[in-house]
Amino acid sequence: MNRNEQTDNAVDKMIRNAMDTDMPDEVDQRLRGHLRIFRERLAMRGRFSPFDMGRPWPLARLAAAFLAAALLLFFIGTFVGGSTPSWAEVAEQFGSAPFLNATIYVKSHALAEPVQIEIWMGQGGKLRMRAGHEIIFGENGRIIERVAIGDKEGPRPDLEYAQGMLQDVIRDMSKAETFSLETLIAALPIDGQLSAPLENQLARVSNDMVVFDITPEASPDWVRIWALRESRLPVRLLYWHPETGENVDVVLSYGGEPPSSFFDPETFQAHLSENASPVDIAYALVKDIGGRPLAPQDIQR
Amino acid sequence: MSGEYEAYERLIAPIEDKMMRAVWSVTQNPDDAEEALQEALSIVWRRFDRIQRHANPQALILRICLNAAYDLLRAKIRRRRREARYEPEQARPVGPDVQTGREEWRTAVFEAIGQLSRNQATAVMLRLVQGMGYDEIAQVLGCRASTARKHVERGRQRLRELLAPLVADDGPEVAI
Incomplete structure (x- = not known):
């Protein structure tokens, strides 16, 4: 067993010792008392008033839902105007994009420095990614080449954390025929x-944008997606955990399909030379859709 | 006998011990354990109809208990930090009650757990303390087993970073 494994085991042992599950009898009795009271209250619940909103009350709920829907329709008709794209339309439009560029910033907690990861994906499961000093090429859910650029980096737990989070999405998205927001x-x-996904009118910054919120049932974190109203393309996705400040911010942009050499590790490696700057290498074969230079070699050109 | 009573017998009675152990393992303090269980039961009370319709109601109830205990722990950590800012010499550790100096490392463990995301903390607690498998943890968290494994690994990795300095240099024994 090496030193790291010894440390890992010792830390696991500390946690187990600290969180002892053996309860003193006195605590056991006190907690059982609460459960007993709860059981009795629950048994009494059948006698509650029909207006108790905690009970299923189909007519009241139906009326409330109808009222909410009517208000929502009135609000949309009055203030928004035009058609609001549905989540399904946004997801469908995302899936039909020929080429996707996602710049992802990951923070593991509120005070952490963000880690930036760049991903370029083409239809048909082709992928290229930059994470730290490494360019990764993937196809159909597999990593086919990892190319180190620039100086060798030391261990970076923040980057490993971010990469770990993205591992599944890269695998699943590059396996699928089309991009998927759900993935x-x-x-x-x-x-x-x-x-x-529910439209969040409050988060909308202008009429040409639609904003959806997704929330889990039992925790306070949330996901927000901004999409363009006309094109129905999502342009930003934000995950936020309010308890820790952990967040993932994804900026999405789109373009025409690049040449297949863009995703080819051999073509990329041909660009590697001792004289090339890390910026040249990191963005080799990447073209700005608006025609602006991205790297020193683009300026010379 | 009401339907709710029957639902209690079916859903909650079989996991009463698990619920109590869950809140106790996180709080390690009789008053806090009581408070966490009461909070969890009040959530279960308000959402009982929805909980019964859930795909795995018992896992959801267990999660509510762990979350209530974890939220209490986080609140105590925040309170302690606030107090320490103004009265550093009187700052008291949180987590288990401080009875001896030996409790300091336990406090460090709870402080470290308080820095994890809720899912990571829950996953690590279920794995290391309750000894659950990844499939069981996934049921509690409502995610895939692979995601549960990821939460455990990330949580453990972060805890190792935070707690490694407390481990003795000359071996795997905890420095206490």
Whole structure:
């Protein structure tokens, strides 16, 4: 057993010792008392008033739902105007994009420095990613090449954390024929039963944008997606955990499909030379959709 | 006998011990354990109809208990930090009650757990303390087993970073 494993075992042991599950009898009795009272209250619940909102009350709920729907329709008709894209339309439009660029910032807690990861994905399961000093090429859910650029980095737990989170999304998205917002959301550290994406009128910054919120059933974290109203393309996705400040911010942009050489590790490695700057290498074959230079070699050109 | 009473016998009675152990393992203090269980039961009371319709009601109830205890722990950590800012010499550790100097490392463990996300903390507690498998943890968290494993690994990794300095240099024994 090496030193790291010894430390790991010792830390596990500390946690187990600290969180002892053996309860003193006195505590056992006190907690059982609460459970007994709860059981009795629950047994009495059948006698509650029909207006107790804690009980299933189909007519009251139906009326409330009808009222809420009517108010929502009135609000949309009055203040928004035009058609509001549904979540299904946004998800469908995302799936039909030929080429996707996602810049992802991950913070493991409120005071952590963000880690930036860049991903370029083409249809048909092709992927290229930059994480730290490494360019990763993938195809159909597999990593086919890892190329180190620049100086060798020391261990970076923050980067490993971010990469760990993205591992599933990269695998699942590059396996699928089309991009999927659901896959992207499933890779976030959010858990439990998720609500259906609901439009959040308050978060909308302008009329040409639609904002959806997704919330889990039993925890306070949330996901927000901003999409363009006309094109129905999502442009930003934010995951936020209010208890820790952990967050994942994804900026999405789109473009025409690049040449296949963009995803080819051999073509990429041909660009590696001792004289090339790390910026040249990191963005080799990447083209700005607006025609602006991205790296020193683009300026010369 | 009401339907709710029958539901209690079916859903809650079989996991009463688990619920109590869950709140106790996180709080390690009789008053806090009581408070956490009361809070959890009040959530169960308000959402009982929804809980009964859940795919795995018992896992959800267990999660509510752990979350209530964890939230209490986090609140105590925040309160302690606030107090320490103004009266550093009188700052008292949180987590288990401080009875001896030996409790300091336990406090460090609870402080470290308080820095994890709720899912990570729950996953680590269920794995290391309750000895659950990843499939069981996944049921409690309502996620896939692979995601549960990820939460456990990330949580443990973060705890190791935070707690490694407390481990003695000359071996695996805890420095207490």
